[in-house]
Amino acid sequence: MADDTISTKELIKEENLVYKKSKILTDNEFHYCPGCGHSTTHRIIAEIIEEMGIQSETIGVAPVGCSVFMYNYMDVDMQEAAHGRAPAVATAIKRLLPEKYVFTYQGDGDLAAIGTAETIHACNRGENITMIFINNGIYGMTGGQMAPTTLVGMKSSTTPYGREVSLMGNPIKMTDIIVNLPGTYFVSRQSVHTPANVRKTKKAIRKAFEYQALNKGTCFVEVVSNCPSGWKMNPVDSNKWMADNMLPFYPLGDMKVPEDQD
């Protein structure tokens, strides 16, 4: 048995390498909870920036929420926006530095509650930016309160008996709203709960970056995600719950594909 085991020395040889951390990720440890989709999505974005070779041309805008410290993990220039205002911040950066790649990264509270106006108007103007939207149906950072995207009946610390439509209204499908705006060029909804979905998300976000260079409008990718801590589940159960409950309401797939591209 020992004879078949690959030695540590062999293991770390370049030709045996099957996966490595992107150079665009810093050595800072993620503060995210185990199993959270933020870490995977950060990794995807870092890999895309590295693969496209655009580190020196990329400026990111971080939100307020769990990913407020995104700039600690990405080795690119970044700005930390006030709650909900990332699209406005990114609008000005892109207009003043039109040759650069500018992306925003926001959660559901940031993008679909307090920042609704900035989201809709940046998309409506067709700002040539890439917007990444993490939708986990809950306010993670502040301790699990209701989000605009919290499902009907779903429990949170401010809906302890479940979201009731008569009191709190229905969950908002922000991506379905912005897909109807002529200013958006590419719109997709994906998830990162299985390896196959991670690959699809990477493909979508890569397009959302590549299309930015065409100056044809806003590229928007929603990533339906889990929140093991906020949902009070272990990572495996949270992904299963997400697949069973979130995905029927927020179905995955490309929602607007440019006719001149595919």
Next chain:
Amino acid sequence: MEEFVLMKGNEAIAEAAIRAGTDGYFGYPITPQSEVIEYLAAAKPHERTGMVLLQAESEVAAINMLYGGAGAGKKVMTSSSSPGISLMQEGISYIAGSELPCLLVNVVRGGPGLGTIQPSQCDYFQSTKGGGHGDYNLIVLAPASVQEMADFVSLGFDLAFKYRNPVMILSDGAIGQMMEKVKFKPQQPRSKKSPDWATTGKTPDRERNIITSLDLDPARQERFNEKLQAKYKEICKKEVRYEKIKCDDAEYLFVAYGTSSRICQKSMQMAREEGIKVGLFRPITLWPFPYNEIREMTGQLKGILSVEMSAGQMVEDVRLAVEGKVKVNHYGRMGGIIPTPDEIVENLKQKIIGG
């Protein structure tokens, strides 16, 4: 040589913005300052200098566009009026907390609330004492003429970049709307260089640049606040600006800025015709306030009347300046009413000389 032109104060700000080499203007219409964005839209700044002009969806979006543009190292500005400036306060606090330069213009109207569209000076506290959350200060310039509206744009940008701090031009509806002759400086080119802290894309020769005001570590956050306060102290030492008119022989003093200071000049003339030796002290920087310069005059003064179009806001700084050594009182009109020269003289007599 450039000729004098006749122009509104708001229009002068806009033309001066293009000539100062401003990279971007982001704003939202509000009376009485909408001429700023209207003038810019008509002037085609993109063709003249490449300047970006964008009408935002709200004042909230506009101020956050300033944050983004300033963080990218660009010369960016906005203009608004009182209710719009209130909406911007969170963003202004973030800009100050991230040590970013930008130029803000407040063409003040009467408040509180939706108030009125008529001129007022009721935003003195908001402008000079913080306005948003946290311990920060804006550099506040108070123009008293259309010419100063124009001149303070480039001065404002110079100070903003020198100290990496937001600068506010605190005007009012009267100066914004009135027409006067004004002479502009020649066109300045837009800067091709970026400050080394700006987010322009991380190149291999430097660490990544991060624009943020967040630091959860209390010790580091306190050190950062101490650094900010040291900067403000330096600004107080070096950037106080004011004008003294007929102060040499003055026994009484008007302290007034902006529109009020113009009216006080007439009041001063009327009072002197009656033999009352009154001078005018006009703070040009409202923050830093010229405390020392007013204090130095206390030996020669029998009383000071602070004249403002407000319930009495700057008067508190005048009182702080004189440290109780001279009688100080306030006279003001509110709600969009501009005081007349004779009612100011009457109040000088009643509240200071006779009182």
